[in-house]
Amino acid sequence: MKLALFGHGAMGQLVETQACVAGDEIGVTITSHDLGLSVDELATSLSGHDVAIDFSVAAAALPHIEACALANVPLVEGTTGWKEQEAKAREIVEEHNGALVFGANFSVGVNLFYRIASHAAKLMADVDQYQAFIEEEHHARKRDAPSGTALKLKDLMAQYLKTEIPVASTRAGYIPGTHRVGFDSAADQIMLTHMARSREGFAAGALLAARWIVGRKGVYEFSDVVDEIIKTE
Numbered sequence: 001m002k003l004a005l006f007g008h009g010a011m012g013q014l015v016e017t018q019a020c021v022a023g024d025e026i027g028v029t030i031t032s033h034d035l036g037l038s039v040d041e042l043a044t045s046l047s048g049h050d051v052a053i054d055f056s057v058a059a060a061a062l063p064h065i066e067a068c069a070l071a072n073v074p075l076v077e078g079t080t081g082w083k084e085q086e087a088k089a090r091e092i093v094e095e096h097n098g099a100l101v102f103g104a105n106f107s108v109g110v111n112l113f114y115r116i117a118s119h120a121a122k123l124m125a126d127v128d129q130y131q132a133f134i135e136e137e138h139h140a141r142k143r144d145a146p147s148g149t150a151l152k153l154k155d156l157m158a159q160y161l162k163t164e165i166p167v168a169s170t171r172a173g174y175i176p177g178t179h180r181v182g183f184d185s186a187a188d189q190i191m192l193t194h195m196a197r198s199r200e201g202f203a204a205g206a207l208l209a210a211r212w213i214v215g216r217k218g219v220y221e222f223s224d225v226v227d228e229i230i231k232t233e
Helices: 010-021 039-045 058-071 083-095 108-127 148-158 200-213 222-232
Strands: 002-006 025-030 051-054 075-077 099-102 131-138 167-171 178-184 189-195 218-221
Touching (some): 025 039, 039 058, 051 058, 051 200, 058 075, 058 083, 075 200, 083 099, 083 218, 099 200, 099 222, 108 178, 108 189, 108 200, 131 148, 148 167, 200 222, 218 222
Parallel strands (some): 002 025, 002 051, 051 075, 075 099, 099 218
Antiparallel strands (some): 178 189
């Protein structure tokens, strides 16, 4: 599999390392030095690649999605903070018959955590005596707050819970990505926690999505990839 990479920071480098270990080829790597390139120029540079993976910045998500659609190269969009542009992204991909898989979090563990939190919310809705809340912590360099993962958790839980679900965010030091879903009552508290030990799980998930999206058309969430894995194992 020949990969194009958008971004060569910590995540981009980790994706590159894991891809090379797996025997994949890294073609073009587009970094902040290429900010002056037009969408058409980006599309031209993507020619001959099987799939692209983007871990750059939110502001570049839409141009990268458009460039990949024009080049007929499937894209794994790992950048967060661009959710308000999702409708436009879907429109671009559909217009050019492209392929896109995106997600608030590319960790398989987090996507299983989504299902656990969602089921817990459904149970709590039936009991109707617990107040739900979400807490998330990340290192000081993370730009978006609340995290995309926390917002996804809130959306999933809100399908079952009628009351507002508060979200608390912390950005400090080198805290590993941590998400907690709590249910509090006068009698007790239930707490569910997911803590990322490293970025390796995100890179592995992105590569898993990259292999999955090759040969497909349309817009998918990473949860669709995980759903298929769960059904076949």
